Structures are given as C-alpha cells and as structure tokens.
Amino acid sequence: MMATHIFRKPSVRSAMGHSPSSDGSAMSTTVSLRTKVLVVLGTLLMTYLGLSQITMNYVMFPVFQQLDQESAAKNMTRVEELIADDLKTVEKINLNWSHWDETHQFLSGSNPAYVATNLEGSWMRDNELNMMLFFDPSERLVWGRLASLKENREIPMAAAFPAGRPPNALMMSHASLDSSIKGLLGTEWGPMLISSFPILTTNHEGPVAGTCVFGRFLDRKHTAALEERSKVNVAVYSAIAAALPEPYKATARSLKAGKAAVEYVETDQVVRAFSLLRDIHGKPLLLLRVDTPRGATAVGAQTIRAALFSLLMASALVVLVVWLLLRYMILAPILTLTRHVLYVGESGDLTKHLMTARHGEVGTLEREFKQMQDRLAIAKRTILMHSYKAGIADSAAGVLHNIRNALTPLTSQLGQLISKLREPPGLRLPTAVQELGGMEIPEDRRRKLIEYAQLALKQHAHQRQQAIEEIYQTLQHLAHIEQIITDQERLSRSDPIIESTTLAAIVDEAISLLPDHAAIRPWIQIDPSVEVVGTIATRRIALVQVITNVLLNAVEAIRRARRVAGIIQVTAEHEKTGAESMLRVTIGDNGAGIEPGHQQTIFQRGYTTKANGKGGLGLHWCANTLNSMGGKISVESADAMQGTVFHILIPL
Amino acid sequence: MNATAAQRCRILVADDDDGVLEAFRRAFLPDPDDAEHRLLEELEQGLFGTLSPARQVPMSFDIVTCTQGQQALEAVQEALQRQCPFKIIFLDIRMPPGMDGVRTAQRIRDLDRNVTIVFITAYSDESFDTVAGLVPPPTKLFFFNKPFLAVEFVGLASKLCGQSQLP
Numbered sequence: 001m002m003a004t005h006i007f008r009k010p011s012v013r014s015a016m017g018h019s020p021s022s023d024g025s026a027m028s029t030t031v032s033l034r035t036k037v038l039v040v041l042g043t044l045l046m047t048y049l050g051l052s053q054i055t056m057n058y059v060m061f062p063v064f065q066q067l068d069q070e071s072a073a074k075n076m077t078r079v080e081e082l083i084a085d086d087l088k089t090v091e092k093i094n095l096n097w098s099h100w101d102e103t104h105q106f107l108s109g110s111n112p113a114y115v116a117t118n119l120e121g122s123w124m125r126d127n128e129l130n131m132m133l134f135f136d137p138s139e140r141l142v143w144g145r146l147a148s149l150k151e152n153r154e155i156p157m158a159a160a161f162p163a164g165r166p167p168n169a170l171m172m173s174h175a176s177l178d179s180s181i182k183g184l185l186g187t188e189w190g191p192m193l194i195s196s197f198p199i200l201t202t203n204h205e206g207p208v209a210g211t212c213v214f215g216r217f218l219d220r221k222h223t224a225a226l227e228e229r230s231k232v233n234v235a236v237y238s239a240i241a242a243a244l245p246e247p248y249k250a251t252a253r254s255l256k257a258g259k260a261a262v263e264y265v266e267t268d269q270v271v272r273a274f275s276l277l278r279d280i281h282g283k284p285l286l287l288l289r290v291d292t293p294r295g296a297t298a299v300g301a302q303t304i305r306a307a308l309f310s311l312l313m314a315s316a317l318v319v320l321v322v323w324l325l326l327r328y329m330i331l332a333p334i335l336t337l338t339r340h341v342l343y344v345g346e347s348g349d350l351t352k353h354l355m356t357a358r359h360g361e362v363g364t365l366e367r368e369f370k371q372m373q374d375r376l377a378i379a380k381r382t383i384l385m386h387s388y389k390a391g392i393a394d395s396a397a398g399v400l401h402n403i404r405n406a407l408t409p410l411t412s413q414l415g416q417l418i419s420k421l422r423e424p425p426g427l428r429l430p431t432a433v434q435e436l437g438g439m440e441i442p443e444d445r446r447r448k449l450i451e452y453a454q455l456a457l458k459q460h461a462h463q464r465q466q467a468i469e470e471i472y473q474t475l476q477h478l479a480h481i482e483q484i485i486t487d488q489e490r491l492s493r494s495d496p497i498i499e500s501t502t503l504a505a506i507v508d509e510a511i512s513l514l515p516d517h518a519a520i521r522p523w524i525q526i527d528p529s530v531e532v533v534g535t536i537a538t539r540r541i542a543l544v545q546v547i548t549n550v551l552l553n554a555v556e557a558i559r560r561a562r563r564v565a566g567i568i569q570v571t572a573e574h575e576k577t578g579a580e581s582m583l584r585v586t587i588g589d590n591g592a593g594i595e596p597g598h599q600q601t602i603f604q605r606g607y608t609t610k611a612n613g614k615g616g617l618g619l620h621w622c623a624n625t626l627n628s629m630g631g632k633i634s635v636e637s638a639d640a641m642q643g644t645v646f647h648i649l650i651p652l
Numbered sequence: 653m654n655a656t657a658a659q660r661c662r663i664l665v666a667d668d669d670d671g672v673l674e675a676f677r678r679a680f681l682p683d684p685d686d687a688e689h690r691l692l693e694e695l696e697q698g699l700f701g702t703l704s705p706a707r708q709v710p711m712s713f714d715i716v717t718c719t720q721g722q723q724a725l726e727a728v729q730e731a732l733q734r735q736c737p738f739k740i741i742f743l744d745i746r747m748p749p750g751m752d753g754v755r756t757a758q759r760i761r762d763l764d765r766n767v768t769i770v771f772i773t774a775y776s777d778e779s780f781d782t783v784a785g786l787v788p789p790p791t792k793l794f795f796f797n798k799p800f801l802a803v804e805f806v807g808l809a810s811k812l813c814g815q816s817q818l819p
Contacts, residue, residue: 397775401746404774405669407799412675415801425692428700445699452695459692477671 033334037326041319052311056304064300069264072271072292075232076262079290080275082226082598083193083218085589090216091182091195093127098197098212099204106143107136107199107209115143131192131215134199137175137208146189155189172213176199177206183280184218191218191236191277191286218286233291239276239284248274252287270294273320333362350377351505379510395488410477417470425463426456499540503572503585504531510547522557523566530572533583538650542625545631549618550587550646557591557644565605566590574652582631583651588645594637602635626650660714661813662736666724666756667744667772672798673717676742678808679802680713707767721747721756728760728767738767739813742796742805747775754778757787767792768812770805774798 035485052623082483106114124132124147133144146155172181174197181196192215199209216222218236226234237244244252255276265272271289277286334358340354350373354366426432432449435441507530514520551568558566569588574581594602601607603623619633626633632649665676716738718724724743731737741760743753751759757769769787771778771794783792796805 317658355816401774404798405672408669408772408774409671409678411799412679412802415803416679419803425689426696428696431700448695448699452699455688455692455695459689 013559029148033326034331037331041323045315047317048315049308049312053308058310060304061297061300064296064303065266067296067300068266068271068292071296072264072273072290073262074539075230075292076273076275076288076290079226079230079232079234079288080228083277083288086216086222087182087184087193090129090182090193090214093129094195094197094212094214095180097132097214099200099202101202103134103199103212104201106210107134110539119143128216129214131213133211133213135213137210137213138209142210156543160189172196172211174208177204177208181280184277184285185215185279186238186285187215191238192216193218194280204328230290232293233270233289235289235291236277236290237287239287244287248287248289252276255287256284266294268294301430311607329360330362333358333366337362337366337369344373349379350374378509380473381509381541385393388541395491399484399488403481406477406481406484410474410481413470413474413477417467420463421467425459426452429453429456432456443578474504496539496542498537500535500537502531502535502542503533503583506538506543507547507570510544510551513544513548514551514555520551520566523555523558524551524568524570527569527571530570530585533572533574536583536652539629542629543650546622546625546648547585547587549622550633550648553619553646554587554589554644557589557593560592561590561641563590575649583650583652585648585650586645587648588605590643593642594635597638599635603633660712662714662731662738663716663740663742663808663809664724664731664738665715665717665726665742666719666747666753667717667742668719668722668747669744670719672744672772673719675802676717676805679806680715703804713813719747721751721753725751725759725763728763732763735772737764740768740770740809742772743772745771745775745778754783754786757783761787768794770794770796770808772796772798772800778788 004404034043102111102114102118105111111578119132124130124145129145131145134142136142141157141161142155144161146157146160147153174180177198177200179198181194183194185192185194194213194215196211196213200206220359223234223236237248239252239256241249241252247265251265251274253262254263255274261275263274265274270293273290273292275288275290276284277288316475336356337354340352344350344352353370353373356363358366431451432453436446436449504526507526511517511521511524529575554568555566558568567590570585572583572585575584576582598607603619607619630651632647634647634649635644636647637644663676663680665673667673667676716727718727721743724741728741741757743757745753747756749751753771753773757771760767760769769792771783774796774797780790780795782786783795784793787793794808802805
C-alpha cells in the first residue's frame with residue numbers, strides 16, 4: 001500500500017534519519033546494545049592478550065632463560081679448562097727445568113755458572129712465571145726468585161722468606177722419582193698455580209738432587225687474559241667468607257656444602273655462574289665467577305614483545321572488522337528499525353514504511369513489521385468505519401428516544417381529546433331542543449330544558465375552546481419533534497474530512513475491502529496512470545467506499561457472465577472541464593454488461609440485478625455521495641455480455 | 653393525609669421528561685370543570701330519566717411525580733412510613749444523570765414486595781426477560797413502550813387498583 005503522508009508529530013524525525021541524538025528512548029536502547037557489543041569485544045580482546053602474555057611469560061620465556069643458563073655453564077667449564085691448561089703449561093715448563101742435567105748438576109754443586117747462564121734476564125717474564133724455587137734435599141732454598149703481583153716487581157728473597165726457608169705450605173718433597181705436585185695454592189702474596197717436581201737428570205734418573213717449584217699468580221692480569229681467551233667476564237675472589245662481597249656469601253656457603261658444582265645467579269644483564277677452586281690439599285681456595293650476558297633472554301624478551309605487539313595489532317584489527325560488520329549488518333539495521341517502530345508507536349502513523357530492500361533476518365523483520373502495519377492500518381480503518389456506523393446507530397437511537405418521549409404526551413393528549421369529543425356534553429341536546437319546539441310543555445320542565453340546553457351549549461363552547469387549546473399544544477409538541485429532526489439533520493451535515501492521499505492507495509484500500517479480495521486481486525489490472533496522477537486531496541473514506549462498490553459491481557457482473565478469468569481494468573487521467581480540474585477514474589470489466597436502456601436506471605434507488613432482488617443501494621449511494629462531493633458517476637455498456645465501463649469524476 | 657386520600661389508588665411516576673409527567677397528570681387528575689359537568693348530567697338525568705351508557709363513574713387516583721430515581725426511592729420510603737404505599741409505580745428506564753429505572757426498581761423492590769412496577773421506555777434495548785430477572789416477580793412487572801396512549805395506562809391502573817379502592 002502506498003503511503004499517505006499525514007504527519008501528526010512533526011517533531012519526531014524521519015525513521016530514515018541518521019542523526020543519532022534526537023530520539024532519546026531509541027538511543028537508550030541502541031546505546032545499550034552498542035555498549036554491550038563493545039564491552040564483549042573489548043573483554044575478548046583483553047582476555048586473549050592476557051592469555052597470550054601469560055603463555056609467553058610462563059612457557060616461552062623460561063626456554064630462553066634455560067638457554068642462557070646452559071650457555072653460562074659452558075662458559076664456566078671453558079674458564080675452568082683454561083685455568084687447567086695454564087696449570088699444565090706451568091707444569092710443562094717445570095718438567096723441562098727439573099728433569100735436566102744442568103739443574104741436577106747445579107743442585108749437586110757442580111755447576112756454578114748455572115744461574116748466570118740460565119736464570120738471569122727476562123726469561124721468567126717471557127714464560128709468565130712469577131715464582132721459581134730450587135730446594136736441596138734438606139729443604140734449604142738454594143736459589144729462588146719471586147716476581148711481584150704488580151708491575152713485575154721483584155720481591156727480595158730475604159723479605160719473602162725471612163727465616164731462610166720457605167713456609168711449610170710450599171715445602172714439597174717428593175718421595176719417588178716420578179712424583180709430581182700441581183694445583184692451586186694460597187700464598188701470602190696471592191693465589192698461585194703451582195707445579196713441583198723432584199730434580200732429576202735429563203734421562204729422568206736419580207738421585208734426587210732437590211725440588212723445583214714453579215708458580216704463576218692467578219691475579220687480575222691472569223683473569224684479564226682468561227677473559228681475553230674466553231670472551232666472557234671472569235672474576236676471582238678469596239673463598240674465605242669474611243673476604244667475600246656480601247651478595248656472594250650465600251652462594252659460597254652453598255658451594256662449600258657441596259649441593260651443586262655450579263651455582264647460577266641471574267641479574268638483568270647477565271647470568272653469573274659461580275664455582276669453587278680448591279687448592280692442592282682439596283680445601284676451598286677461590287670463588288670463581290663467570291658472567292655470561294643474557295643474550296637468549298634478551299632476544300626472547302624482544303621476540304615476546306614483538307609477538308605480543310603483532311598479536312595486539314592482529315586482534316585489534318579482527319575486533320575492528322567484527323565491530324564494523326556487526327555495526328553495518330546488525331546494529332545499524334536494528335537501530336533504523338527501532339527508530340521506525342518507535343516513530344510509528346509515538347505518532348500512530350501506520351502509513352510510514354521503511355523503504356529498505358534488506359535481506360536476511362533483519363530484512364524479514366522489516367517486511368513482517370510492514371505487513372503488520374498494513375494489517376493494523378486496515379483493521380484500524382475497519383474499526384473506524386464500524387465505530388462511525390455504531391455512532392450513527394447510537395445517534396439514531398438517541399433521536400428515536402427523544403421523538404418517542406416527545407410523542408408520549410402528544411398521543412396521550414390526542415387520545416384524551418378524542419374520547420372527550422366522542423362524548424360531548426349534553427348528549428340529549430337535540431331531544432331537548434326538539435321538545436322545546438313543541439307546545440305542550442309545563443313551565444317548570446321548559447325552564448329546566450332551557451337551563452339544560454344553555455348549560456350544554458356552554459359546555460360545548462368550553463369543550464371546543466379546550467380542544468383548540470389542546471390542539472395548539474399538540475402542535476407545539478410537533479414543533480418540538482420537528483426541532484429534534486432539524487438538529488439531527490444539521491449534525492449529520494457536518495463538514496466531511498478531507499485527506500491528502502494517492503489514488504493508488506485508495507484503489508488498494510478499496511480492493512482490500514472486497515469480500516474474498518485475495519481471489520479477486522489477480523483480476524484487477526491497475527494501469528500505471530493510476531500512480532502517475534499522484535497525490536489528491538479528497539474525502540478518502542467516501543471515495544474508498546465508492547470504488548469498493550463499483551469493483552463489487554464489476555465482480556458480480558463477471559460472475560453473472562460465468563467467466564473463469566475476470567478482467568477489471570483501472571485507469572486514471574486528469575481532465576479539465578472549463579475552469580474546473582477533475583480526475584477521471586475508469587473501471588472497466590469483462591462481465592455481463594448492462595441491458596440496453598438501463599444505463600440511467602442502475603443509479604436509481606432499488607435497482608438490482610441480483611436474483612433475489614435484494615440490494616440496489618450501492619450504486620445509488622455512490623451517485624449521491626459523488627454528487628455531494630461535486631463529482632459524477634456514469635456508465636457505458638455497448639451491449640449485454642460486452643462488459644461495462646464506469647466513469648468516476650472526482651473534483652480536485 | 654385524610655382517610656379519603658389514604659383509600660385512593662396511589663400512583664408514583666418517575667420520568668426525566670416533563671412532557672411525559674404532564675401526560676400522566678392530565679390523565680389521572682380529575683377535570684377541573686367536573687362540578688359543572690356533573691350539574692349538567694344531573695339535569696339530564698332529571699329531565700330524561702336516563703344517563704348515556706358511555707358515562708362511567710371516573711376513578712380517583714392520587715398521583716405523585718418525580719424526575720429522578722433517587723426521588724422515587726425517597727417517595728416510596730415516605731409512603732411506607734406513613735402506611736399509605738403506592739399501588740403502581742411507573743418508571744422511565746433512562747433518567748440521567750442519576751440511577752436508571754432498573755436500578756431504582758431493584759431498590760424499590762427491596763422495600764416493597766407488593767407494588768406493581770411498570771417500566772416506560774423509549775428504547776427497545778432492554779428485554780423484558782433481562783429486567784424480570786433483575787426485578788422479580790414477573791407477575792408484578794409491566795413494560796410500556798413510548799409513545800403510548802393515556803387510555804392504556806389509565807386502563808391498566810384501573811384494573812390493578814380494582815373497585816374496592818374506589819371512594
């Protein structure tokens with residue numbers, strides 16, 4: 001059905017409007033829906049990112065940490081191996097010197113040029129040795145040299161060994177020819193890599209001429225060299241608890257207790273591996289610290305950050321896409337429909353329709369709502385029409401009541417008047433007059449007869465006067481009744497309602513009022529000209545009834561002709577009659593037609609083609625209604641069985 | 653009220669239309685020229701010895717009128733207190749703005765089981781059966797449709813009041 005645009009509430013926006021702020025109640029619903037969707041999507045995003053972060057931190061990150069710890073363990077092993085290598089080097093040098101004929105001869109006292117030939121010069125420095133000691137078998141120091149920890153400064157033997165003997169710790173005697181001692185030893189000048197051999201001939205033969213002890217300090221210089229070779233930071237601390245930096249005391253305790261060979265401490269930058277270096281007696285001497293940069297962890301942290309960032313970007317994109325899809329596929333259509341429903345609800349304008357051709361569930365909802373609106377509009381009009389008719393009936397009953405009330409005194413009065421006039425006073429007056437005309441009447445009777453006649457005549461006159469008065473009164477009652485009728489007539493002539501609508505909407509509504517209209521609708525061909533004539537201002541309800549009547553007439557004519565397929569054509573055109581502009585609507589059918597000579601009489605009251613002779617009010621009413629509107633209805637029919645064309649002229 | 657009045661047939665009429673009340677008053681109240689009329693009849697009887705057969709001794713009624721149901725109810729209560737109850741009550745069915753006739757009749761019936769109630773109505777929407785169910789018993793209930801002739805309700809009243817109630 002086409003829309004008739006009667007906007008009762010212009011303040012309410014169009015249902016298709018896009019501004020989201022003027023309709024409070026609609027917005028509260030949709031904002032709520034939007035907010036809910038946003039909250040759900042946001043929560044999903046946050047939960048996903050949170051779970052990802054937890055997975056990264058507790059599953060992936062430890063893998064990188066493990067890698068760093070393994071790397072630290074490897075570095076510690078390497079540094080320990082380097083120290084062992086150095087110790088081997090010291091041992092190898094010592095072996096060359098101690099198992100040599102010249103040294104053997106020197107300690108046996110038969111080679112006095114030995115010191116000048118072999119031990120002077122930069123030899124010790126060249127071989128990175130800090131200590132060379134030669135003892136005779138009675139453990140007396142025969143020759144010794146000790147280079148300082150710093151700047152290669154010589155420590156005089158007298159100062160180093162004031163008693164002329166080395167301390168006991170350095171006294172190493174060898175019981176057999178192939179015995180040797182090597183390892184770490186704490187000295188008062190610092191920790192040393194020590195090697196000790198018995199002094200033998202070049203062919204490793206005895207007798208033992210003494211003991212040869214070589215040493216190299218494990219000092220800062222040495223650790224720098226270790227760092228240079230191992231490419232990691234190395235530090236050495238005295239294993240004596242009191243001398244240790246505070247943070248390392250617990251680590252040293254743990255290592256001394258033998259819980260693990262290596263302990264690891266992680267800082268932000270490095271993994272610190274600790275191990276104990278024991279002296280030749282097996283006692284803890286030094287705490288070795290090897291720092292390995294946390295390369296894998298740093299890479300891992302960066303990888304995790306990058307992964308989380310890319311996840312954030314990807315999921316934000318997904319949420320955005322989902323949000324846009326929801327918005328354009330569901331939220332916006334629902335918002336539009338909600339606004340429309342609220343508009344219809346508030347304005348009661350059932351003719352306003354949503355003109356979207358949406359598919360899917362929302363589209364179905366829109367179409368269903370439109371159909372519901374249409375059905376409601378028809379029901380509303382039907383109710384309006386019924387209430388109009390009920391109002392007319394009620395008004396008629398009221399008028400009848402008033403007339404009956406007014407008739408009651410009138411009929412009563414007339415009834416009484418009739419009975420009075422039927423029994424006039426002095427019924428014997430003719431007899432009395434006749435008797436008075438005679439001669440033989442006693443005087444007394446004559447007097448009484450005259451009195452009777454006079455009284456009767458007086459009563460007659462009085463009754464006559466009374467009757468006239470009462471007739472006047474009944475006339476007044478009649479005037480009252482006439483007034484009731486006049487008032488009613490004036491009421492029924494109140495101005496009809498003119499509505500702005502389209503002819504197409506009127507025809508559509510008229511068809512929907514036909515009994516069995518679903519079966520008849522396919523018969524009806526509406527010419528495009530009906531749409532073309534556009535909006536008209538007219539008495540809509542009356543015109544709908546007129547067209548329904550004419551259509552009904554056409555349907556009946558088709559049925560009389562016993563046609564299987566009826567054709568009812570509706571066309572329209574503008575027409576100018578002098579200064580007056582009219583709309584001509586023609587409704588043609590292929591029914592039984594009108595018999596010749598009946599073209600005028602069909603509009604007369606009581607004309608009918610129905611077999612039982614009932615009806616005949618429809619076309620008469622149509623003609624009267626159109627006349628009252630200033631319009632006209634006429635019919636043309638070539639012959640019986642040739643169909644009928646009705647012309648309806650509507651003033652514009 | 654004197655003894656004569658108490659013996660007369662008492663009638664109550666309630667209708668919101670003054671014209672209807674006037675019709676009742678005119679029908680039931682004696683003609684003001686009755687004395688002169690009687691003199692004429694006496695003369696006629698004296699002169700000719702007979703009275704025309706149509707002449708009947710007129711009934712005498714005591715008529716009370718009101719325009720609302722509540723007034724009718726009050727009149728019934730007062731009459732019962734004074735022990736001179738109404739014999740017949742004519743009630744209009746629609747008497748805006750107050751109680752309608754059917755409701756008035758129900759309340760009157762609660763006070764007086766014997767009174768005959770006659771509904772006078774210009775509408776045909778109240779069926780006898782419906783109203784009879786509301787205001788029993790049906791033997792003491794009548795319907796008059798407007799418009800009616802005075803002779804109809806005078807006849808009914810005469811029949812119901814009977815000869816014993818004549819003065």
